[in-house]
Amino acid sequence: MTRRKPRHFADDLISRMRELGHPLCIGLDPHLGKIPPVFARGDMAPASEETAKAVEDFLLAVLDRAAGKVAVVKPQIAFFEQLGHRGIETLTRVVDRARSLDLLVLLDAKRGDIGSTADGYARAYLEPGSPIEVDAITLNPYLGLDSLEPFAARAEAHARGLFVLVKTSNPGSGDLQNLELADAPVYGAVAAALQPMAQRLEGKETGWSSLGVVVGATYPGEAQTVRERLPNAVFLVPGYGAQGGSAADAVKGFKPGPGGLEGGVVNSSRGILFPEAGDTAQAPAWEQAIDAALDQAIDELGEAVSKGRA
């Protein structure tokens, strides 16, 4: 387990992004059917040991390309759970490697449960020395504020970050999130309810909070509404690239900072991991393809944030 000095999560994240000049986060979503030929092994059946090894080789190679270029990576745990316990072993090694490369790790797990079960999840991922120790995690608010408390307690004690779903990027996100209450949609009420927790987890250095929220790039108007209610919550923005959100849409909830627009991380998964390149059966071709995809996303997002220097 790599040890890191416990710096406030949002202060750390925002400082790193200021230095790099862009808010790109690489989503580690290893779709089995898309693993490049240079890494694939056997028939890629979910239960096989070979498949877990292929996923691991692929992601460790991606991390080597990403190190120094981005502040944070976001493994999507569903793709590891698919592979059973071997997938979780792979995830453990991917997380360890990322942290040893000095990348922040945001686990996309969207967990949400109550009482001792919520405590179990918080212990699983945010406790120092736990088998899979990450810097931040995504959470689902449907069960209410008490369900978030065990995570907030770890965020305070161990300098972790939380990203609570507020307005997600999918077409059906409005089914519940946009239901209209007397004075606001549900997602707006959720954002408002999170503000005390955001204040509690505020960083002394940058003013940004370790209580972040998920706001899809596909709904830039909603991002403004959420920003009004949560002025210092860091946004995790999915939906950029493959899901159709532009770089300009992705930074809609950002605010002017010392080096440009800031206050969010923009995730790209498929766009980086599986670029539409020619033949990636050879390692050099694959490396070129992924470097190009990475650089293009960094340029695009860097340009989008540079327009808002404070």
Added chain:
Amino acid sequence: MTRRKPRHFADDLISRMRELGHPLCIGLDPHLGKIPPVFARGDMAPASEETAKAVEDFLLAVLDRAAGKVAVVKPQIAFFEQLGHRGIETLTRVVDRARSLDLLVLLDAKRGDIGSTADGYARAYLEPGSPIEVDAITLNPYLGLDSLEPFAARAEAHARGLFVLVKTSNPGSGDLQNLELADAPVYGAVAAALQPMAQRLEGKETGWSSLGVVVGATYPGEAQTVRERLPNAVFLVPGYGAQGGSAADAVKGFKPGPGGLEGGVVNSSRGILFPEAGDTAQAPAWEQAIDAALDQAIDELGEAVSKGRA
């Protein structure tokens, strides 16, 4: 992997409960600090191999006591995730043993995600031949109906069951679930939105649907509201026993059936797994304690449902 003939999930579950005369489901929540002395090993640290083995021994012994007495068991995945990949290996063996003892397995995972990620979770737990193959799973509706679709597709194709969170048992559940829309609270709107999916997954034999919902025993009034909107959804009722809901409260959303009130499963975790008994350092004392707790819950719930014979 044990193979079972693919009978419609709700038809199977309801038939089993009619035969047994009670709706008790045993929740498999292995709290590390509570594992009886007869099973505990070493210091019970989450990352140790010994801990995973202790949890496995304990739960396999519980399953042996439960076989033939209940229709369904509900492992809570958070307690296994705490133990890292070894915990998931333990869960795999617990699930396999339960199914080989002819117990239905309902995985309490409360997953919710979008697109290919939701598909990854559905593939992980509801696909035949997946590393951890269960009969049913709990889901979170915050991300909307499209996020449930990959699970509904598996429920249809492979006779699985789904239990969507509607009104949870915790004190903070009202923060979001009871927000008032123009004509209903949020949980009521969620229940109403699920009705088409409930109709689609209706069983030919009993009329009950494999689209179930979670409705806490601690909110019996809300259970009635949900039942009006979802007449044939099977209720998964947490909060009975340790969380303070009575047997009578737990069956509030049930309906008269051929053998008594039916249409739900009532979960008890701590009340069964960790009964307040004397010295459980010896296997016979532990077996007596757990049998007594199991029989008491069965009697209590059996009596509660027997009052409503149709």
